[in-house]
Amino acid sequence: MQKILATIAKELLLLIRDRAGLLVLFVMPAILVVVITLVQENVLALSGQRPTEILLLDQDGGIFAATLRAALEAGQLKIAADSPKQPGDFQKLIEGGRYQAGIRIPAGISQRLQNAMAARLAGGQSSPPPSNPASLTVLFDPAAMAGFRAGILARLQMAARAAEMQMMADGLGRSLEAKAGGPAPGQPGTENSLVTAFSHSFTTITEQPAASSTATIEDVINPVNQNVPAWALFGMFFTAIPIAGTILAERRSGIAIRLAGMPVSPLQLLAGKIAAYLCVCLSQFLLIVLIGISLFPHLGLPSFTLPANPMALLPLLCACCLAACSFGTFLGSACSSYEQASTLGSTMVVIAAALGGVMVPVYAMPQLMQKISIISPLNWGVNAFLDLLVRGKDFSSIVHDLARLLAFSALMVILSWKRSPG
Numbered sequence: 001m002q003k004i005l006a007t008i009a010k011e012l013l014l015l016i017r018d019r020a021g022l023l024v025l026f027v028m029p030a031i032l033v034v035v036i037t038l039v040q041e042n043v044l045a046l047s048g049q050r051p052t053e054i055l056l057l058d059q060d061g062g063i064f065a066a067t068l069r070a071a072l073e074a075g076q077l078k079i080a081a082d083s084p085k086q087p088g089d090f091q092k093l094i095e096g097g098r099y100q101a102g103i104r105i106p107a108g109i110s111q112r113l114q115n116a117m118a119a120r121l122a123g124g125q126s127s128p129p130p131s132n133p134a135s136l137t138v139l140f141d142p143a144a145m146a147g148f149r150a151g152i153l154a155r156l157q158m159a160a161r162a163a164e165m166q167m168m169a170d171g172l173g174r175s176l177e178a179k180a181g182g183p184a185p186g187q188p189g190t191e192n193s194l195v196t197a198f199s200h201s202f203t204t205i206t207e208q209p210a211a212s213s214t215a216t217i218e219d220v221i222n223p224v225n226q227n228v229p230a231w232a233l234f235g236m237f238f239t240a241i242p243i244a245g246t247i248l249a250e251r252r253s254g255i256a257i258r259l260a261g262m263p264v265s266p267l268q269l270l271a272g273k274i275a276a277y278l279c280v281c282l283s284q285f286l287l288i289v290l291i292g293i294s295l296f297p298h299l300g301l302p303s304f305t306l307p308a309n310p311m312a313l314l315p316l317l318c319a320c321c322l323a324a325c326s327f328g329t330f331l332g333s334a335c336s337s338y339e340q341a342s343t344l345g346s347t348m349v350v351i352a353a354a355l356g357g358v359m360v361p362v363y364a365m366p367q368l369m370q371k372i373s374i375i376s377p378l379n380w381g382v383n384a385f386l387d388l389l390v391r392g393k394d395f396s397s398i399v400h401d402l403a404r405l406l407a408f409s410a411l412m413v414i415l416s417w418k419r420s421p422g
Contacts, residue, residue, distance in 0.1 A: 004272045011246060011276035025242070025280060026287060029235025033288055037227045037301060053078045054152070055102030057090045062110025067166050071159035072103075077152070091139060100144045101152045104137040110167075117168050136160060224292055228304050229385035230358045232288035233320055233378055236281040237349045240328030243277055244341035247332025267417055274325040274413070281321035307388045312395045316388070319405040320381045326412035327377075333419040352376040357383075380404045 056072075056079045058065045069079060080099065084090045087104070094102045138156060140149055292304025307313065328345075335341035353359060355369065356378030362370055373379045384398040384405075391397075 004268055004275065006272070008272050008276040008279075011273050012279070025235060025239055025284060028238070029231050029284060029288060030291055032234070033227055033231040033291060034295070034299070036231065037223050037296070038299065052101075052152070053080050053099065055080050055083045055090060055093060055099050057083065057085075057087060057102065057104040059087075059107040060105045060109045062108075063170075064110040064113055064163055064167060065105045067163035068105065068159055071162040072155070074159075077155055077159075094139045094141055097141050100141040100148060102139045103156060104139065106135070106137070109136075113164065113167060117164075224296055224302050224304050225389045226386065228288055228292040229285075229389060230382050232285045233324075233381045233385070234349070234353050234358050235284045235288070236321055236324040237327065237352065237378065238346070239277050239280055239284075239324050240331050240349065241342050241345045243273060243325060243328025244332035244335060244345060245338050246273065247329065248335065248338050248341060270329055270413060270416055273329060274322065277325045277328065278318070278321045281324055282317065285317055285321075305389075307392070309395070312388055312398075313385075315395075316381070316384050316398060316402060319402050319409070322409040323377050323381070323405045323412075326409040326416070329416040330412040333416045352378045355379060356381070377405060377408050380408075 054072075054077055056069065058069075073079060083102075084093065090102055090104065093099050136156065138153065140152075289304060297303045331341050331345050335344060353376075355373045356362075356376035357373065358378055362373050362379065365373065380401040384401040387393040387397045387401075388395075
């Protein structure tokens with residue numbers, strides 16, 4: 001045990017002196033998790049899963065404009081508080097890219113719609129449609145994506161239809177009330193009753209995750225709970241490069257030969273290296289979790305939430321750290337120079353992260369890549385973290401991924417041991 005502790009102290013001392021290595025291990029994953037999460041949160045807003053802020057130029061001020069505004073805000077479109085009153089300012093804000101979309105409600109549209117609806121109610125279905133229908137104008141930032149444009153147009157069309165239905169119920173109520181000689185005494189007005197009937201939905205749609213999950217829909221579309229463990233795992237596997245570097249430095253300087261002649265087995269040396277960097281990986285994960293809990297709320301992001309049983313994370317976390325460190329020992333024993341180890345190690349980690357669902361979810365990949373992703377150790381770790389943090393499953397659901405990580409670690413250690421001198 002003393003020999004292993006001495007090896008741990010030596011490895012940590014070497015790492016502390018390596019400032020560039022510390023930047024790669026701690027600063028890089030911290031920056032990545034912040035940047036990627038902010039980007040994904042904005043993508044959720046643009047795709048309609050978060051409220052999107054747009055401009056609204058109301059030149060009408062009538063009932064249609066007020067009803068349309070309420071319908072838009074109910075449809076995940078947030079009207080900017082600083083919406084301008086002049087068309088020139090309205091267009092400049094959108095052309096400049098400050099806002100990606102804006103809706104202009106022309107003057108007199110409420111009155112034109114009321115006249116058209118009154119004519120249709122009086123003439124029935126034989127009444128011809130108006131020759132100059134009311135038109136809303138939507139301005140888009142030239143750099144706005146096609147999907148964003150389609151989403152805004154679809155939500156605007158639904159909101160406009162809802163506003164028209166309410167105005168139609170309003171007009172129909174007045175017409176029936178006039179023909180009936182007014183509402184019966186003590187009864188609610190016919191107009192208000194019809195407006196309520198037309199605006200009420202008798203079908204409700206509830207969105208929820210799978211029935212076996214205890215997570216809410218907010219957890220499922222929360223990028224924080226998905227990115228924090230994924231990018232922490234990505235940073236852990238980059239510890240393979242400094243581990244490989246220490247092994248190659250010992251081999252190049254002749255220290256490895258002298259260590260082989262001492263009463264210390266190669267397995268004890270490997271255990272010391274892995275144990276030292278196991279502490280480093282745990283520190284990496286703790287740093288990323290603290291960023292998710294403390295920093296993200298100040299950036300307008302949801303806070304990272306731990307599962308109901310946080311202790312279930314500990315075995316998984318240790319298995320991921322062990323897999324990352326053992327990969328580093330194999331990389332150091334298999335390569336002949338630090339340049340080769342750093343190039344090969346970083347390339348393999350990035351490929352494993354891309355296949356494993358760290359950068360792009362596995363379900364968004366082509367079918368062939370989805371099948372190949374099963375070979376990535378990062379895929380096993382990411383799936384296990386998602387099961388615990390997002391899908392709300394218990395520890396038994398991650399046993400298979402845990403076993404894969406441990407088997408991978410054992411294989412890497414055995415291969416490293418066989419290639420060690422002595």
